[in-house]
Amino acid sequence: MRSPRLQRLPGCDAVLTAKGSLVVVGTGIESMGQMTGAARVAIRRAQRVFYLATDPLTAQSVRGLNRRAVSLHGLYEVGRHRLQTYATMTETVLAEVRRGLRVCFVLYGHPGVFAMPAHAAVSIARKEGYRAVMQPGVSADACLIADLGVDPGRNGWQSYEATDFLLRKRKPDPTAGLVLWQIGVVGRIDYVTGPIDREKIALVTEALVRTYPRKHLATLYEASSLPGYPPVIEPVQIGKLHLAKAISPITTLYVPPSKRAPLDKKMRARLGLGPASRVSCLRAREPAAT
Numbered sequence: 368m369r370s371p372r373l374q375r376l377p378g379c380d381a382v383l384t385a386k387g388s389l390v391v392v393g394t395g396i397e398s399m400g401q402m403t404g405a406a407r408v409a410i411r412r413a414q415r416v417f418y419l420a421t422d423p424l425t426a427q428s429v430r431g432l433n434r435r436a437v438s439l440h441g442l443y444e445v446g447r448h449r450l451q452t453y454a455t456m457t458e459t460v461l462a463e464v465r466r467g468l469r470v471c472f473v474l475y476g477h478p479g480v481f482a483m484p485a486h487a488a489v490s491i492a493r494k495e496g497y498r499a500v501m502q503p504g505v506s507a508d509a510c511l512i513a514d515l516g517v518d519p520g521r522n523g524w525q526s527y528e529a530t531d532f533l534l535r536k537r538k539p540d541p542t543a544g545l546v547l548w549q550i551g552v553v554g555r556i557d558y559v560t561g562p563i564d565r566e567k568i569a570l571v572t573e574a575l576v577r578t579y580p581r582k583h584l585a586t587l588y589e590a591s592s593l594p595g596y597p598p599v600i601e602p603v604q605i606g607k608l609h610l611a612k613a614i615s616p617i618t619t620l621y622v623p624p625s626k627r628a629p630l631d632k633k634m635r636a637r638l639g640l641g642p643a644s645r646v647s648c649l650r651a652r653e654p655a656a657t
């Protein structure tokens with residue numbers, strides 16, 4: 368009899384056996400074109416597929432790749448704490464891994480971006496000795512970088528979940544770009560339905576005007592999930608953020624820098640870079656900054 372294949376993965380406490388495995392993949396944001404080839408293969412090969420999709424076309428393409436695919440959307444309940452829902456999702460996925468099956472968990476966007484059940488499933492599976500991997504996917508901020516023409520390497524990049532941003536009094540650096548996720552569901556920890564809560568969004572306005580001028584122009588952004596449809600790109604003054612019409616649960620806010628970071632000439636000299644090295648040319652100018 369062949370001995371079981373043994374392997375260690377980083378962050379894994381146990382020696383892995385080949386039986387029961389988990390692969391977590393993303394669909395990308397745009398329903399038809401952003402799923403990677405590797406994700407397609409993983410979905411096809413799996414004996415059990417669980418998925419969370421935000422639009423019918425994505426759900427259809429996952430089911431087209433594997434007819435056994437089951438949606439976990441039904442686990443969301445109005446009024447139920449998000450963490451409870453996530454724990455149930457994680458356990459649903461892990462139960463099949465523990466039965467010795469090849470399981471694929473499919474989430475929208477990048478499966479590791481704001482996707483607590485995906486990380487929990489991988490980490491618990493590894494601790495229990497199962498092979499578990501996460502594949503990268505196309506996230507909303509990857510689409511934002513492309514659609515808004517901003518480069519995180521130009522001025523630096525800060526990225527926060529909106530509720531966390533308020534609760535932990537995060538202090539943004541006005542010389543770097545800022546991405547605020549889940550702005551349309553700020554302060555909500557249940558499954559969100561119904562209209563956005565402008566009073567809660569006003570708390571984000573209040574926090575941002577401590578760092579940025581009220582008239583500083585930010586962008587409300589929604590990547591298109593349908594091929595051929597344009598993204599929503601809506602300029603908004605920071606001081607009027609809570610009044611903006613174009614805010615939904617899938618809106619991401621991008622705030623460009625409002626100040627330039629000064630160049631440390633002593634450090635430039637210590638790095639052996641003279642004025643002739645034109646280091647400022649390495650950073651193209653950020654569009655739309657006020």
Ligand SMILES: C[S@@+](CC[C@H](N)C(=O)[O-])C[C@H]1O[C@@H](n2cnc3c(N)ncnc32)[C@H](O)[C@@H]1O
Pocket residue numbers: 396474475476477478479480481482505506507508547548549550551588589590591592616617618619620
């Ligand atoms: C639970 S997170 C999921 C993120 C997703 N896993 C990803 O990789 O982008 C939901 C948040 O992602 C952002 N998001 C999701 N879909 C988006 C879209 N089409 N355009 C812009 N932002 C989006 C919004 O900030 C939204 O509140």
